[in-house]
Amino acid sequence: MIIFGTRGYLYQLAVLTLVCGWCGNPAAHTLRKRVTKFTLFFVPLFPFSTKYATQCTFCGGEQKIPKEQADQLLAQHLASQDGNPFGQAQQPGYAQGGQNPYQN
Numbered sequence: 001m002i003i004f005g006t007r008g009y010l011y012q013l014a015v016l017t018l019v020c021g022w023c024g025n026p027a028a029h030t031l032r033k034r035v036t037k038f039t040l041f042f043v044p045l046f047p048f049s050t051k052y053a054t055q056c057t058f059c060g061g062e063q064k065i066p067k068e069q070a071d072q073l074l075a076q077h078l079a080s081q082d083g084n085p086f087g088q089a090q091q092p093g094y095a096q097g098g099q100n101p102y103q104n
C-alpha cells in the first residue's frame with residue numbers, strides 16, 4: 001500500500017509598500033510564496049507547484065502574481081535595503097580654525 005498526497009507550505013518573502021489593486025491605498029503588502037509538495041508516506045519529496053501572491057494588510061485583498069513579477073518585487077525590495085541610511089559616519093561639528101574670542 002502506497003500513501004501519497006500533497007502538502008502546502010507558505011513562505012512570507014517580504015513586506016512591500018504597494019498601491020493596492022483592491023482598495024487603492026498605498027499600503028504594506030506581504031509577498032508570499034505557496035509551495036505545494038508531493039508527499040509519499042507523508043514525506044515531502046519534491047515541489048510540483050509554486051505560486052506567488054501579494055496580500056494587502058489594509059483590506060486583506062490578495063492578488064496572484066507570476067513568478068517573474070515576484071522575483072522583480074523581491075529584487076527591488078532587497079536593493080532598497082542595501083542603502084543603509086545610518087551607515088554614514090557623522091562628521092563632528094567642531095569648527096576648524098575658528099576665531100578664538102578669548103585671544104585678547
Ligand SMILES: [Zn+2]
Binds near residue numbers: 024059060
Ligand atoms: Zn487593499
